[in-house]
Structure formats: C-alpha cells, structure tokens
Amino acid sequence: MSPAASSEVAAAVADAHRREWAFVLAATVRVTGDIDTAEEAVQDAYASALSTWGPRGIPKNPGAWLTVAARRRALDMHRRAATERRALPKLLAPGDFGQGEPDRDGGVPDDRLRLIFTCSHPALAPEAQVALTLRLLCGLSTADVARAFLVPEPTMAARITRAKKKIAAARIPYRIPAASELRERLDGVLSVVYLVYTTGHTAPVGGSLMRRDLAERGHELARMLRVLLPDNGDIAGLLALILLTDARSAARLDEHREMVLMEHQDRSKWDQSAITEGLALLREALSLRPPSRFALLAAIAAVHDESTSWSGTDWQEIFGLYNLLLEKWPSPVVRLNRAIALGFAVGYAEGLAELDALGTEPMLARYPYLAAARADFLVRLGRFEEARGAFEEALILTENDTERRFLQARLSGLAG
Amino acid sequence: MSKYLILIFQDEAVARQAEGESISPGYQEFMQRRNGSLLSGAALHPASTATSIRRDGSGGFSVTDGPFAESKEVLGGYFLIEAADLDEALEIAKEVPAGVGVEVRPVRVVS
Known part of the structure; x- marks a missing residue:
C-alpha cells in the first residue's frame, strides 16, 4: 500500500462507512456480545482508518481492515470490562465468543443477517425496529434518524436506548430464525425495509415530496438482503416493488419541483433499466406460492410501468x-x-x-x-x-x- | 440461560366462573410438556381478593382494596421459567392456555 492524500482517505473512509458499516458492526457484535460496545469499537476503527490510511495507504479490502481493527479494539474493551467484572447482559453466551474467527478462506463470516433479524425482532416496537435498522445497519447517527422521522433528537435517542436495553435484558437473540419461522420473521424484516423506503418515497411531513436519502437506504437494504439470501422469493418481491416504484421517481416532480400525478407524467423519464430489473425479480417472486404481499404490490406497480400511456392502463388487472x-x-x-x-x-x-x-x-x-x-x-x-x-x-x-x-x-x- | 416470568391474564368475569379446585387439563398438559423449563408457578385467587399498598411519599402507606391497576383483564397466575433467550421464552409462553394472553418479563439478575 502506498501513501494516500488526505482527500482520498476521507473519500475512502466515507465510502467504507456507507458500504461496510453493517458488515463490520455485525462481525464485531460477535466478539463483544453486546451492541453498545460493538458500536463504540466500530466507531473507533473508522476513526483510526482516517488517521492511518493516509501514511500507510488505503487497504485493498477496507471492510476486512475495519473488521480486524474493530474486533481488536473490542477485545481490548472486553478485557478491560472483564477485569471490572461488570455483569453486563450479553447478546451471546460466553461460549459463543470467538466462533466468528476468520473462516477457512481467511475471510470474516457475514453476520449481517443476524443483525437484521435482531433489529426487526417482533418484541421491539415497530418504530424502534426502524430506528435500530437505520442506526445499526445503515450507520446513521441518532441525529440523522431523528431528522428522518421528524422527532426531536432526545426522543429518538431515548427510543434507541430503550430498544437496546430490551435486546440485552430480555436476551433477544442474535440469530437467524429457524426455517419453520423464517418466512414470518422475514416478513417483519421486509416490512421495516419497506417502511424506510416509503418514508423516503413520499415524506409524510415536511417541505419536499421525497426524501431521496431515505428511499436510497431502503433500496440498499433490500439489495443487501438479496445478496445475503439470493434464492429468497419474498426478498425478490420487495426489491422488485422498490425498483418498479422508484423507476418513476424522476417524473414525479416537474421543473419547478411541483408534484405531477402519474396521469400527467412524462413516461420517457421513467427509468427503463430499473423497470427491466424489477420485472425479472417480479417473475421470480410470483413463482413462489402463495405470492407475498410485496410481490402483489410489485405486480401492481409493474402494470403501471409496462403501460405506455395513462389511458392504456389495464385497470381490470390492477x-x-x-x-x-x-x-x-x-x-x-x-x-x-x-x-x-x-x-x-x-x-x-x-x-x-x-x-x-x-x-x-x-x-x-x-x-x-x-x-x-x-x-x-x-x-x-x-x-x-x-x-x-x-x-x-x-x-x-x-x-x-x-x-x-x-x-x-x-x-x-x-x-x- | 435466563429466567423469565410469564404473567397470565384472564377476563375477570370468565375467571370467576372457572374457579375450581383442580388444575385444568390444558394447564396440566402444558406443565407436563414444559416440565424442564418451569421453575415455579401458581394460580391466584380473583383480583377482588387483592390488596394494594402504595407508598404515600412521606414515609407512610395507603392500603386499598383491589388490584394495583383496575382493568377487565386481571393477573390470574404466573410461571417462572428458564429459557435460552427471548425466542425460546416466547415459544413456551405461546403454549400457556391463558384465557386472554400472557406477558413475558425477563427476570433481572441482581447480586
């Protein structure tokens, strides 16, 4: 690795924050057994990336570098806590520590799914599920999450703290649910991701019609799930729905940023590559019986996307x-x-x-x-x-x- | 392993009718099936027999007739269980043949 300029380093760290946060945090929770310590360790790892990637160069695999740094930091903190013998409730039993050591290929096992299922556990309040997902999977700060849902920051901070306390005290597991309950639990996860997307697609409150940042986070979360469970039809359905809905977003506002109903939208502004990808995913989702709620919603979005004019819309089908x-x-x-x-x-x-x-x-x-x-x-x-x-x-x-x-x-x- | 308290809620009117001497077959079956997880449990007399004691804030007490929170659904009994995590505790709690439903509370570890 050769030395890098500070602007390059800042960009690389910001990029790694966006792409790798969930991966690094999920792998670190493995070592710490609790979310708070893991978050602190991961934050420290990003801070040290800012100071060391300059002189030593930007690593080829920033995610792996950050994971190693965060886990090392977490182990330090863990040792210190152990000497203090604090009886902190843990996400994982002591026997689970170290299970996440680098696997055969020398890589780090991907724990993001565990983290996703913990964040959207049905024992947490729905608004807490969304807040935790944005905070832990997307790496948003509490202030950003508060802004997204237009609540005061102290309110959001209290909501997140309360949810984390419940995870620890009630021992909400850090685990992918058993096959028998996977579909039901996954539906909860998908609902959280969809809520993130829809809150961005049409903001319930505020000055702008859309909150693109939130819509993109929802889109990215759906893509992450698709990568982690590539054969899952329900996930294909949600990603299809997001793509087929999002494809029309450029046409929803005119040049004065005023709202345009679908009836009057310039359909040439619809994103054809998103529609093509969405339709392929939809076919996959609909092959699953019974089709999921998201697959049906995606099918409705597809009828609009495939229609060349408002008057030609197949309303019987819808x-x-x-x-x-x-x-x-x-x-x-x-x-x-x-x-x-x-x-x-x-x-x-x-x-x-x-x-x-x-x-x-x-x-x-x-x-x-x-x-x-x-x-x-x-x-x-x-x-x-x-x-x-x-x-x-x-x-x-x-x-x-x-x-x-x-x-x-x-x-x-x-x-x- | 963690301990959880399962609080059993029932409709006061229904509970009064069902008052009997023996454990109902549904509960017997549940207790047999989950014998390994149950630490203790009890059925309670109706909420009308409850007495609540509130601290008055100046060192004294006010003692009143009735349960702490007045509602149609009353606490009818409890089980103290041991489970690996909340998912297992919820799985066990779903099997309790409670009239209205149950509340699951993790038990704090205090030293």
Whole structure:
C-alpha cells in the first residue's frame, strides 16, 4: 500500500462507512456480545482508518481492515470490562465468543443477517425496529434518524436506548430464525425495509415530496438482503416493488419541483433499466406460492410501468390484484386503493361509492389520500361543489408542503 | 440461560366462573410438556381478593382494596421459567392456555 492524500482517505473512509458499516458492526457484535460496545469499537476503527490510511495507504479490502481493527479494539474493551467484572447482559453466551474467527478462506463470516433479524425482532416496537435498522445497519447517527422521522433528537435517542436495553435484558437473540419461522420473521424484516423506503418515497411531513436519502437506504437494504439470501422469493418481491416504484421517481416532480400525478407524467423519464430489473425479480417472486404481499404490490406497480400511456392502463388487472391483496392482507389503505382501481376499471361513481363507505373507517380519519381521492372522482363526475369540500378536507390533513401546494392548485382551478 | 416470568391474564368475569379446585387439563398438559423449563408457578385467587399498598411519599402507606391497576383483564397466575433467550421464552409462553394472553418479563439478575 502506498501513501494516500488526505482527500482520498476521507473519500475512502466515507465510502467504507456507507458500504461496510453493517458488515463490520455485525462481525464485531460477535466478539463483544453486546451492541453498545460493538458500536463504540466500530466507531473507533473508522476513526483510526482516517488517521492511518493516509501514511500507510488505503487497504485493498477496507471492510476486512475495519473488521480486524474493530474486533481488536473490542477485545481490548472486553478485557478491560472483564477485569471490572461488570455483569453486563450479553447478546451471546460466553461460549459463543470467538466462533466468528476468520473462516477457512481467511475471510470474516457475514453476520449481517443476524443483525437484521435482531433489529426487526417482533418484541421491539415497530418504530424502534426502524430506528435500530437505520442506526445499526445503515450507520446513521441518532441525529440523522431523528431528522428522518421528524422527532426531536432526545426522543429518538431515548427510543434507541430503550430498544437496546430490551435486546440485552430480555436476551433477544442474535440469530437467524429457524426455517419453520423464517418466512414470518422475514416478513417483519421486509416490512421495516419497506417502511424506510416509503418514508423516503413520499415524506409524510415536511417541505419536499421525497426524501431521496431515505428511499436510497431502503433500496440498499433490500439489495443487501438479496445478496445475503439470493434464492429468497419474498426478498425478490420487495426489491422488485422498490425498483418498479422508484423507476418513476424522476417524473414525479416537474421543473419547478411541483408534484405531477402519474396521469400527467412524462413516461420517457421513467427509468427503463430499473423497470427491466424489477420485472425479472417480479417473475421470480410470483413463482413462489402463495405470492407475498410485496410481490402483489410489485405486480401492481409493474402494470403501471409496462403501460405506455395513462389511458392504456389495464385497470381490470390492477383491480384484480387489489382484490387478491385484500383477501390475504385486508387493511383500510388496501381498501382505499382498491376503490380507486374500481373507479378507473368500472366507473367513477362506483369507485366514489366505495370511497364514501370508507369515510367511517377510524384508521383513515386523518389520512389525506381518502379525501384527495374523493375530490378527484368528484371532479371527474363534474360535481365541483362537493369536490371543493373534499379538497379542503385533504388540505387540512396533509402535512407535506408539496402535496399541499398541489391540492391548493387543483382547488383554485375548479370552475366557479 | 435466563429466567423469565410469564404473567397470565384472564377476563375477570370468565375467571370467576372457572374457579375450581383442580388444575385444568390444558394447564396440566402444558406443565407436563414444559416440565424442564418451569421453575415455579401458581394460580391466584380473583383480583377482588387483592390488596394494594402504595407508598404515600412521606414515609407512610395507603392500603386499598383491589388490584394495583383496575382493568377487565386481571393477573390470574404466573410461571417462572428458564429459557435460552427471548425466542425460546416466547415459544413456551405461546403454549400457556391463558384465557386472554400472557406477558413475558425477563427476570433481572441482581447480586
């Protein structure tokens, strides 16, 4: 290795942070048995990379270098803690220490799957699962995670600390679940990854429609899972869904950064390579019986992606897919989307009737898309006065500034 | 191995009816099957027989009739178990034929 310039080193460390954080941390938890010590050791390893990669050169395999450094640091800390004889609850029994020594090929075993399953353990609150995943798998700081979910940093810090304490005190295992429960547990993992993606795809609150950083993290997590379990159809389904949805993101905003509905999007801006990859993954996911929730959602996204125009959209197919989804995974949001598909497949009046029936659903009481969908169908039916009321309701409910401007423009554009 | 307390919750109205002298077949079967993990356990008299003691903050106590938290679901019994980790504890807890459900709490190691 030859000496490297400081700008090169900074870039290499930043790159290794993005690519290797989860791998290095997961391998270090093996040695420490607890997450906090491992995080500290990994942070130290990245810090020492910043100071040593300059004079000694950037290693060929930064992940392996960082893992060795973090584990050495962790062993130091472990020895010191042992002399203090602190009875810290551990993730792994003492007998498990050292099992993660370099394998036959001299590499480090990949423990990222264990870490993923620990972070999305059903005994943790859903928002804690997401926070831990972003923090431990993506290496985001607590401040970044707090920003992503628009909560004050101390609130997020408390949430993460509480979750880590529960992992240690209740002994949530650092293990890949047994085959018999793998599919169910994996569904929990995929839900967390999808939530990260959707929070980025359409930000629930704030100034911009999308939070690309979060959407990309969700995309990367799905890709990581695909690499770790390449033959798993459920993972293929989630990655397909993310690719087929994300393919349209460049067309969702116009040159003034205003929202464009799919109906009016410039379809030449859709990312064809993402669509091609997504469709191949979807075929794989659909060969699995029964198809997963994500595979069905991906199939719906695929119908849009493969349609060359809005008017040519196969709404019958989309309506049928929503019916399948509703059968196995009933939820108010699925019923809402099914009602919209019905409106385009059969008639606006029929769709509107279904939407009106959802008006008493408590879970949708604060959901702006119900009022927005009603407003849209009312406009298409020429019932402008009622549409006005529905737009006004949606405007009260949405907390995203871009969506608010969009709804305001449609309201102002109503005749009369 | 860690210790976990499984708290058994039941509907107060249903529990009152089911009050009997012997252990129900469902529990007998569970206790036989999980004999190796069970450290202790007990069924409790109804919550109406409970007495709660609260510290009043100035060195005294207030003693009241009834359980600590008033709700439809009451604590009806418990098992103290030993399990390798939370997954195993949850697996055992799912087998408890509890009327309403159970709560699983890790037992703290204090020296």
